[in-house]
Amino acid sequence: MSTSKIAGVDVSTEHFIDGKRVASKQTFANCSPIDGKHLADVSAGGAAEVDAAVAAARRAFPKWAGLGPDGRHRVLKKFAQAILDHGKELAAVETADNGSLLMGNLARVIPRAALNIEFFADRALKLGHDQIDSPEVVNHVRYDPAGVAALITPWNGPFMLTTWKVGPALAAGDTVVVKPPEWAPLTCSMMADLANEAGIPAGVLNVVQGIGEEAGAALAAHPDIDRLSFTGSTDTAKLIGQSTARSLTPVSFELGGKSxxxxxxxxxxxxxxxxxxxxxxxxxxxxxxxxxxxxxxxxxxxxxxxxxxxxxxxxxxxxxxxxxxxxxxxxxxxxxxxxxxxxxxxxxxxxxxxxxxxxxxxxxxxxxxxxxxxxxxxxxxxxxxxxxxxxxxxxxxxxxxxxxxxxxxxxxxxxxxxxxxxxxxxxxxxxxxxxxxxNCFFVRELAAPFGGSRDSGIGREGGNWSFDFYCDVKNIAVLKGSFA
Incomplete structure (x- = not known):
């Protein structure tokens, strides 16, 4: 496995597909904004790697979905703890990779990333217990896993914002393919190892690194994804929307702002x-x-x-x-x-x-x-x-x-x-x-809805709004008195 030493931490520079590290012939250079220092040459994926990752996620989906919220909860709690256990390494690598403040990463970003996993694992346990009574029927609301979710994440908060998507997607029972940002991909690579360490089965969480116009475009256009969540620029979202429209893939976009x-x-x-x-x-x-x-x-x-x-x-x-x-x-x-x-x-x-x-x-x-x-x-x-x-x-x-x-x-x-x-x-x-x-700023309650209007996005995530997106919400209407 190809690794680079980043801030004293060994970080894999290869993709993570079906529980294994996979290298590409092509690479892209990753440099630190702090001083311009070359950090690593990272595997640059394209259509072939995306195909392999989506296929792995599709194979892993039935078993992961079949665990149910309780079974997934046990694994995801271990995942959240693994993030906390490796908080210092994650913070140091994130700072080296994207130039964010080290103290902020240690005090806020990494703990919040772990909470993103834990919160949605807990929240999923409460889903599917709604009943809506009407004169003729009882309506039973189910949150069924949707399938394979493509998650495309930004460079300004790569680890925290990736877990913001990974947490509800995995808790919902989906399997995922993550496309990290090419300008700061390293902590997403570390995330894959932590997921593996926590016991998340092979194929459930896949990471394909690469340039947006190549790996990102291939993932957005893939016909076998069921959901796509993207955080980034409005212009890029418009291109992604054109690709996902061909397969009518539901999207969630959190985009730019001028607040x-x-x-x-x-x-x-x-x-x-x-x-x-x-x-x-x-x-x-x-x-x-x-x-x-x-x-x-x-x-x-x-x-x-x-x-x-x-x-x-x-x-x-x-x-x-x-x-x-x-x-x-x-x-x-x-x-x-x-x-x-x-x-x-x-x-x-x-x-x-x-x-x-x-x-x-x-x-x-x-x-x-x-x-x-x-x-x-x-x-x-x-x-x-x-x-x-x-x-x-x-x-x-x-x-x-x-x-x-x-x-x-x-x-x-x-x-x-x-x-x-x-x-x-x-x-x-x-x-x-x-x-x-x-009278405040940047207070993000995970139970509350989050998203943008106009050119700032499509959809809302957070709380049950995340599960509305990452699940197929089903209503079963049962005629009253129809069972003996």
């Missing part, structure tokens, strides 16, 4: 400023981030002062250091994309209140940036930058606020800061978004 961050005149400015500064975490590579600050004009100067002070603590640096709050962008290509957005905005007359250029820390480090003076129709307001770049706009009344907040093609999230409950709830109800956080 409004709303500060009302009666907000707690200290809390709002600290939380706003947090939008720069992970170098702004967070689809949920509130990248459009919308501030009541009557308090704009006061809040701006608080916000500037809070951003002063967002230290740019090596993500392995405890003091760092803003790490690198993922690749040189992505750095150029982020830099291009800012350069075009500046040439259009937009002014930087701070930042706006490469940090002196290193090649892929961009300064936390706030831009003022952009019109609503400008690219910098309308399109997702996916970097540490925020825009500043003000509003004078609630109608203007809602018009600005809803004035993009996205609808993933929003944040509202106000001490007035009636006002906060009224604004939240008028904003188009799958999730609206009031």
């Amino acid at each position: 409004p961050y709303i500060v009302c005149a009666d907000a707690d400015f200290d809390a709002a400023a600290q939380t706003a500064a947090g939008q720069y975490l992970n170098a702004g590579q967070v689809c949920l981030a509130g990248t459009r600050l919308l501030v009541d004009a009557s308090v704009a100067d006061e809040f701006h002062s608080k916000f500037r002070a809070a951003v002063g603590h967002m230290t740019v640096g090596d993500p392995r250091e405890k003091s760092t709050r803003v790490g690198p962008l993922i690749t040189p290509e992505h750095f150029k994309r982020v830099e291009g957005f800012v350069d075009r905005a500046l040439k259009s007359g937009v002014k930087p209140l701070w930042g706006g250029k490469r940090s002196s820390v290193g090649e892929l480090y961009f300064e936390p940036t706030l831009l003022e003076g952009a019109r609503q129709d400008m690219e910098i307001v309308q399109r997702e930058v996916f970097g540490p770049v925020l825009t500043w706009q003000t509003f004078r009344d609630e109608d203007e606020l809602v018009k600005l907040a809803n004035g993009t093609c996205y609808g993933l999230a929003a944040m509202v800061f106000s001490k007035n409950q009636e006002r906060a709830m009224r604004i939240a109800s008028r904003v188009t978004a799958g999730t609206v956080w009031v």
Whole structure:
């Protein structure tokens, strides 16, 4: 088996198909965004590897589905524990691979990944007990496993976001083929070994690495998948949707965002400023981030002062250091994309209140940036930058606020800061978004629905909404009095 030493951890660079490591003749280079260091040459799969993985998942499906929620629960609990047991290694590799903060991975990301597995394993035990009475029949609702699920995951949170899909899919009784992100595939490879260590049978969880246009496209177009869940860009989702439409494969898409961050005149400015500064975490590579600050004009100067002070603590640096709050962008290509957005905005007359250029820390480090003076129709307001770049706009009344907040093609999230409950709830109800956080940010309750509206996605996952997707929901209507 081909492995590479990453942050002191041996990580396989091969696919995981039908319980075995499988190499491809072709590879792709994987480099760390921290310093550009070459980490590994990773097997690059295509149609052949996808075919093999889907076939393995199909063969494994009857037995895995037949275990029932109780049988699967026992194995998945061991899987969750294996993640916790290897938390330090997973966190170190994730940081090396995608540049995310090491302390955040240790404290939040890895524990949450384990919880993603455990929560849905527990939740599945409660499914299928619903009865709906009517005058003539009793309706029995069943959640039957759907089959083979294709899971295509993003590079900005590869391990946590993969377990967010793997957890409910496996708990539902599906078998899965995971396509990790080519820019950060390594912890998904480790996940396969942990699943195997926990006793998940061969073929139930498969990992095919590769370039999106090759492995990802082959998986999306495969006629023998029953569900496809994708997190990533809106443009890629449109291509995937065209492929899955040929087989009428149900999809769940969690896509980009350009979320409004709303500060009302009666907000707690200290809390709002600290939380706003947090939008720069992970170098702004967070689809949920509130990248459009919308501030009541009557308090704009006061809040701006608080916000500037809070951003002063967002230290740019090596993500392995405890003091760092803003790490690198993922690749040189992505750095150029982020830099291009800012350069075009500046040439259009937009002014930087701070930042706006490469940090002196290193090649892929961009300064936390706030831009003022952009019109609503400008690219910098309308399109997702996916970097540490925020825009500043003000509003004078609630109608203007809602018009600005809803004035993009996205609808993933929003944040509202106000001490007035009636006002906060009224604004939240008028904003188009799958999730609206009031006086907080990034609190993800697994039992609650999660997803996007408009170009930010299709469907909802979380709680039973995940099982609505990963299961075939069946109703058995039994005529009353028809049995002796």
